[in-house]
Amino acid sequence: MTVIRAAVVQTDPRFGEVETNIAAALAAVPGDADLAVLPELFATGYQFRSRDELASLAEPIPDGPTCRALADHAAATDTTLVAGLAERDGDRLYNSAVLVRPDGSIERFRKVHLFWDEKLVFDAGDLGFPVFEACGTTVGLMVCFDWLFPEATGSLARRGARIIAHPSNLVLSHCPDAMPVRALENRVFTLTANRVGTEHRTGTELRFIGRSTICSPRFEVLGQASPLGAETVTAGLDLDLCDPWLSPRNHVIEDRRPDQYLI
């Protein structure tokens, strides 16, 4: 039995206060975690007024200050970290997530399904749904609204992910109650790290719903944070539960019939 000690770190960031936000998030990572997930855009905050403002706060991967802080913490604590951040790549701007190993290596994902006004400032992700070896298993990344599209979690599971790390800044209410379905239909663990608080930097006030959630492949909620306040939730993930056989004759991947689907 291989058990991963996992944590989702629910934060309450202040827009633009990058150093403070990073320090608060990293201070909330349990010292004994093998894998900890931080929210989407955890260092910068969420609601950019313009693409120029976003560009001024975005940073390159892996050579920006947020990645460096994550790598330093990962190395010091022997913890693999997943976190969302604003990425600048030339003149492109992505709502990205990184996976940072204790050895300093950094992997990246770019949010594929942009939500609402993100479409005004970010470019949509162009790296598909890649998975990465980490913590002795395979971890897939997706960001926030990607959850709504079952092909996101599904693509990661079909590439071999057993754990889905899911940095989020949720404002709609359904995701925490829906993630057990994503976990069951792919027989994976899901780690949704959300934030709390409000932002009202444009005409739209956003309230982030908290309720960071850890789900098991058995449709169980292993842990869930409150809707309010910074909070870290932990769980041991028994990877033996990632069994794609739902019945003695039903395998959640091999039973698929793509020739019968309209994609």
Place this chain on the structure above:
Amino acid sequence: MTVIRAAVVQTDPRFGEVETNIAAALAAVPGDADLAVLPELFATGYQFRSRDELASLAEPIPDGPTCRALADHAAATDTTLVAGLAERDGDRLYNSAVLVRPDGSIERFRKVHLFWDEKLVFDAGDLGFPVFEACGTTVGLMVCFDWLFPEATGSLARRGARIIAHPSNLVLSHCPDAMPVRALENRVFTLTANRVGTEHRTGTELRFIGRSTICSPRFEVLGQASPLGAETVTAGLDLDLCDPWLSPRNHVIEDRRPDQYLI
């Protein structure tokens, strides 16, 4: 505003007592329903001991006795009926569902994802996920275990279904709690008609979980039957709620990025 009066009819059939099962199910259809959904294999029962036994109880579509009874009832009550039945087509045997309009026309679907020992007696469906015009809207059919695969509901929604009729014989416990996700991610109504009771005709005892469920595109459970006993649940389906725009900039179908998915 177009409102469809819908019903899911939860039954307690006895294996092989076809006439009694049909009569009980049709007697439970509310007289004022526009659309009523009956369970999977509602006339025959579920647990066939052999392919030969199944062949002896299966019938052609549309010319079998179950289809005739459904068509007579649909015409007499001006109700569109959806029901699951064992289909014989030459030497092929399918776990099928039919949609029967008051005008006597009959459409068919063949279960794509067979569950457990169904694989020993049925052939897998080969008609994809077709949708049909009925009740002034578009109705898609899937059967029981098809629910687990998001591509089933998704294929129906992408073909234009606004209502998913879902005859079922559920034995695993998750579907009634998961269907709000299928409804939300596709912005459709779902009508899951399940059965109750037990069958123990082979080495495996099966207990059917009831909890027939109607869900709205807003992640709401509009009605749900108990886990025990025959029961009919009704709801008015306001088709205006089938709005694919989840936010002012997010359309659940147009936002999909198949080039980024691993299918």
